[in-house]
Amino acid sequence: EEQEEDVLRELRLFLRNLTERLMLDRRFKAFTKPVDIEEVPDYLIVIQKPMDLSTLLSNIDEHKYVTVNEFMSDAYLIWQNALEYNPDRDPEDRHIRHRACALKDTMRTIIRHELDKDFQRVCEEIRESR
Numbered sequence: 001e002e003q004e005e006d007v008l009r010e011l012r013l014f015l016r017n018l019t020e021r022l023m024l025d026r027r028f029k030a031f032t033k034p035v036d037i038e039e040v041p042d043y044l045i046v047i048q049k050p051m052d053l054s055t056l057l058s059n060i061d062e063h064k065y066v067t068v069n070e071f072m073s074d075a076y077l078i079w080q081n082a083l084e085y086n087p088d089r090d091p092e093d094r095h096i097r098h099r100a101c102a103l104k105d106t107m108r109t110i111i112r113h114e115l116d117k118d119f120q121r122v123c124e125e126i127r128e129s130r
């Protein structure tokens, strides 16, 4: 009903604000757009489900997420894919992995500090009712 749509609208506002703040952080520049397949032709062979911050933003606007956990499942792909595709000891791989971990930790900290637990529970109830 209308009250449920008000809750989901507020969730989308929170997730958009979170995602846009991450896109502004220079550490996370490599995660803002899909990996360029022309530049990295084997990327889709190694990585089954690519994900990036601009795609998260599109998904939010397409009402893909009813709960924070659904959003975090896609957001974690950014971190997991970076670790999987860049596993070596060389500095470039270590750099992107460190930034991927910082992205994950920053996202989790913002959610823990800024999203009300009762609000999250209401979103879960809406998901279970559909």
Ligand SMILES: COC(=O)[C@H](Cc1ccco1)c1ccncc1
Residues within 6 Å of the ligand: 030, 031, 035, 039, 040, 081, 082, 085, 086, 092, 093, 096
């Ligand atoms: C999320 O971004 C990536 O996984 C690419 C993979 C990549 C390899 C070569 C070009 O791009 C990346 C970008 C910048 N620095 C390291 C790796």
